[in-house]
Amino acid sequence: QQQVKQSPQSLIVQKGGISIINCAYENTAFDYFPWYQQFPGKGPALLIAIRPDVSEKKEGRFTISFNKSAKQFSLHIMDSQPGDSATYFCAAKREYGGATNKLIFGTGTLLAVQP
Amino acid sequence: NAGVMQNPRHLVRRRGQEARLRCSPMKGHSHVYWYRQLPEEGLKFMVYLQKENIIDESGMPKERFSAEFPKEGPSILRIQQVVRGDSAAYFCASSPLTSGQETQYFGPGTRLLVL
Numbered sequence: 282q283q284q285v286k287q288s289p290q291s292l293i294v295q296k297g298g299i300s301i302i303n304c305a306y307e308n309t310a311f312d313y314f315p316w317y318q319q320f321p322g323k324g325p326a327l328l329i330a331i332r333p334d335v336s337e338k339k340e341g342r343f344t345i346s347f348n349k350s351a352k353q354f355s356l357h358i359m360d361s362q363p364g365d366s367a368t369y370f371c372a373a374k375r376e377y378g379g380a381t382n383k384l385i386f387g388t389g390t391l392l393a394v395q396p
Numbered sequence: 397n398a399g400v401m402q403n404p405r406h407l408v409r410r411r412g413q414e415a416r417l418r419c420s421p422m423k424g425h426s427h428v429y430w431y432r433q434l435p436e437e438g439l440k441f442m443v444y445l446q447k448e449n450i451i452d453e454s455g456m457p458k459e460r461f462s463a464e465f466p467k468e469g470p471s472i473l474r475i476q477q478v479v480r481g482d483s484a485a486y487f488c489a490s491s492p493l494t495s496g497q498e499t500q501y502f503g504p505g506t507r508l509l510v511l
Binding site: 287317322323326370382383384386387 | 429438441444451455499501505
């Protein structure tokens with residue numbers, strides 16, 4: 282029930298294309314879903330996050346789509362650039378009603394954007 | 397405004413030695429989280445601390461691992477009698493409040509190698 286499943290494991294996209302990464306969760310108590318971007322040798326950096334009261338959130342070229350009934354959410358990177366090449370992690374946590382504040386992470390997607 | 401600071405960035409230990417990892421949260425943050433990232437895997441929650449209190453240690457191995465966040469000074473993750481399986485990247489994150497809505501900001505990590 283604590284798992285967050287992420288796919289694909291790796292993704293190759295041409296410059297200017299759309300990158301799509303999917304995640305699914307089991308615990309219906311989760312109510313905060315962030316995406317983190319991690320470059321080699323660095324710590325994860327928050328990219329964008331969504332709460333279940335909306336079905337989509339867009340920030341620049343990055344969009345989260347959220348399907349509460351299917352317990353799935355996805356990251357779309359529009360006009361992908363070589364500088365977007367990194368590992369992307371989805372995560373989930375329970376914000377309200379729990380004593381802990383821990384993030385449950387997916388296993389990551391290694392994105393390579395080819396010039 | 398300095399981000400989350402971790403030191404050392406790289407640590408090499410021989411089997412049986414102790415490893416001590418330090419984390420200084422962002423200014424104004426009083427909550428610290430430790431996560432472990434094994435090679436080719438996602439981040440796994442270890443422990444959540446507030447000043448002088450352990451809030452959630454459900455992800456900590458039962459033996460050899462301990463964590464503290466004293467009233468003064470950085471948070472410390474201590475691994476006694478290290479084994480090769482402890483080789484991983486250890487990330488610290490911090491957040492400002494306990495209401496649950498605050499983003500966790502990650503440090504650059506400490507890469508531990510056990511020989």
